[in-house]
Amino acid sequence: MTRTESFPALLAEIRACRLCAAHLKDGPRPVVQASLSSRLLIVGQAPGRKVHSTGIPFNDASGDRLRAWLGMDRETFYDAQRIAIVPMGFCFPGSGRQGDLPPRPECAPTWHPRLLPRLKHVQLTLAIGQYAQAGILGERRGTSLTETMHHWREYLADGILPLPHPSPRNQAWLKRNPWFEAELLPVVRREVAQTLSTV
Template identity: 60%
Template sequence: MLDKLLSDIRSCTLCASKLPHAPRPVLAASAQARILIVGQAPGARVHASGIPWSDASGTRLRAWLGVDDATFYDDSKFAIVPVGFCYPGRGRSGDLPPRPECAPRWHQELLQHLGAVRLTLLVGQYAQQFGLGDARGPTLTDTLTRWQEYGPRVMPLPHPSPRNIAWFKRNPWFEADVLPALRARVSTALTSPA
């Protein structure tokens, strides 16, 4: 049933007329996945490769998580489900926001198949809006400084884009305090018995 759903998502053309290119939904999931990564939307390199997080942001994200490529791309360990499945194109200050059609159409049904998830990572402001709703802070930084308030099964993260280097430099507490806790939660989620 999940395989059919994933096939349907990968062949989706719901927002084709609003994209600057042919749709190419990019995601990975299995019913056994223990960690759910909710990102924003694929970037241009991911759109070209069809492989989630196959860019500089993905390299940084895997370093944050303390996992190698083989572990990250094992869909029995990580489900990778962006808010928008297709690359939305570029705007004046970077990639456009995720298309609004994906989440209402696909996410509820998809997430019902991910019952083994022990940890959900909300990467970037659009993912946090999707996953936290009104519980998120008024700014990204406020949401991230309150990361412990969301409990042991949910962690908001900044987007690991190279475009955010200035934010990382202004907020050294993220690397000092959040990343060790993130790596510990990832390790626990991947290794603890079901």
């Protein structure tokens, strides 16, 4: 990042990125939402096929469930002045046998160091799914998503809340871990509401 680079210019550069074009069957279409005033940061995995086609983050069944988890309507969710949505991979990586492929490994190391430090007003970060938790928590995360989730209190002390991915494919995990909805979701909603209400 240069001293003269404006935030809109950085977002434009990200959205014009073609770094992984040779590896993306559906072509690049970086999806990101952020502003210098964002207070809540949502770090996800990578856009799915529907998000790729619309260019709107979490504009799919996963997004519907995530907004339900957060107790949030679409208007609030897509208010970049308050909420930044920065995935580990900005482009749809394509589909594999077990669902969408992992985020491209080049993406976060290229853009996160330039983008995330600019979000100086972020008070709470939601790390959604194992790839986001690896990127945000690093060596502090557990050996599994479930272990990471059980240690949520430790991470919240640093302004981070891990969440499972809201994909319908995760229904089995949610059934095996009913404590998530009973114990953690009320905390998530409280923390998110408090973050967004801060003036």
